[in-house]
Amino acid sequence: MTSGGRKRMAWLAAAGVHLALVVCGAAGITPVSTKLAGGRVVETYRAYTGANNGYGFFAPGVASEWRATFDVCSDERHCIPVAREQVGHEARLLLITIDGLLGEDELRDLIAASHAARQFARYPHAEVVLVKAGVFEVPAMAEYRGGERPQWRDLYGYAFHRAAGRP
Amino acid sequence: MATHFIEPLAGRDAGASSLPRFLAGEASARPLAALRIGLAAVLLAQAFALAPHLFLFFGEHGIVQAPIANALVSASVPRVTYVVALLAPYVRDERLVLLGCFALYVAALHLLLAGWKTRAVAIAAWLLHLGLKTTANPSAYGVFEFATIGLFYCAAFPSGAAWSVDAGSSKHESTSFEANLGLRVLQIHLCIVYLFSGIEKLRGEQWRNGEAIWRAVMRPGFAMFDLSWLAAYPFLPLLACWGTMAIELGYVLLVWPRRMRHLWVLATIGMHAGIGVVLGLWSFSAVMIVLNAAAFLVTPTRSPTSRTRPPAARG
Secondary structure, eight states: OOOHHHHHHHHHHHHHHHHHHHHHHHHHOOOOOSSSHHHHHHHHHHHHEEETOOOOOTTOOOOEEEEEEEEEETTTTTTEEOOOOOOOOHHHHHHEEEHHHGSHHHHHHHHHHHHHHHHHHOOTOOOOEEEEEEEEEEOOOOHHHTTTTOEEEEEEEEEEEEEOOOO | OOHHHHHOOOOGGGGGGSHHHHHHHOSHHHHHHHHHHHHHHHHHHHHHGGGGGHHHHTTSSSSOOOHHHHHHHTTTTTOOHHHHHHHTTTTOOOOHHHHHHHHHHHHHHHHHTTSHHHHHHHHHOOOOOOOOHHGGGGOOOOOHHHHHHHHHHHHHHHTTTSSTTTTTTTTOOEEEEHHHHHHHHHHHHHHHHHHHHHHHHHHHHHHTTTHHHHHHOOTTTTOSOGGGGGOOTHHHHHHHHHHHHHHHHHHHHHHHSSHHHHHHHHHHHHOOOOOOOOHHHHHHHHHHHHHIIIISSSOOOOTTTSSOOGGGOOO
């Protein structure tokens, strides 16, 4: 085989391995254990190239939309609801993605705390920030025809206090 | 199997003559150039849309602070916080570093669009995109993932060998093995995407009974129009659900025969255009349309006599 032929074979082999990793990502399979050094290299390659993606857009079901709402309080009895940052359409999609993490049990507390930190920065006089995580419940079409309507329902609430001496 | 379906690509090399021409032929880089130009244009539009909110999503003190965002992604993936740490002795304000990275990203996308020093610029755009995406990981949705994939292919394959400053105004369009392979990888990748997406949907009861489309259009964050009237005509969401699954599951088979290719790709593009209009996911839809158009609608030229690329065309 000529050197050109070998080069082409190498390209083809690399493409084959890459596409195999794409299939693994799509199927949710970790091809090599990350406990192994080789596995960590493969995971890094997958992360860099996007070969680790799954492709279940809105599948197997369309998840409910989550949102965070905030009250800032100068003390425990004086609270006012505050609006979120006004953003453009594309940025709103990013906000929705962040709020979607409130639906994940292991991340909800972290995201709520992060939201609270942001509100403390926006409102330097706030002593307490209340964060409510709510979900938008959409009735099935038959239920909608029967008179039910979609609505927001707050499922989780957090109260974050400004640490003493912290700005 | 592919050689029976696919328009054969001319140009075989002695060393690769035993391989199917589907993979080992030579083609011009037009489809990859279309990917490069389309992707850069969409990502530039997205970058300008996000620029006013840069610190909100990408800043260390944004909505999701850096320690939390960093904890969600492997440490081996680049991010702006690494550059901040690297430049800490020289630049105290992390916002300046973020602005610098973003400016470089936008500049790289402009150069990628033009196809100037394409390989180097594509690598820069890919890594900068990856770094920004990782930094804002909790807010990154589908468009970021497909942009990573597309930019990687622009960097790995000769996307600058056609319709670019690098290629110049040469009347003889070069063909190459790498350009053909890049096209094939992109095509197969899209087939994998739609096949798995279709299978996942088919598994879901919401997709089988039509509720998925109903729930999607009723989500307040996505709803561009009031489509609550669909509840009175449940066969419409049902039809849309099954139509979506048919397009996605059929893609892997029906995008290859020449007679069906345009019909199927146009149906797929129509589906993404619909998602863009109805759900407001315009940048995601635009990236998917670019990927599809580049992979299957832009026909590469085939010239068996043109085996090598002029130095100026190497992208």
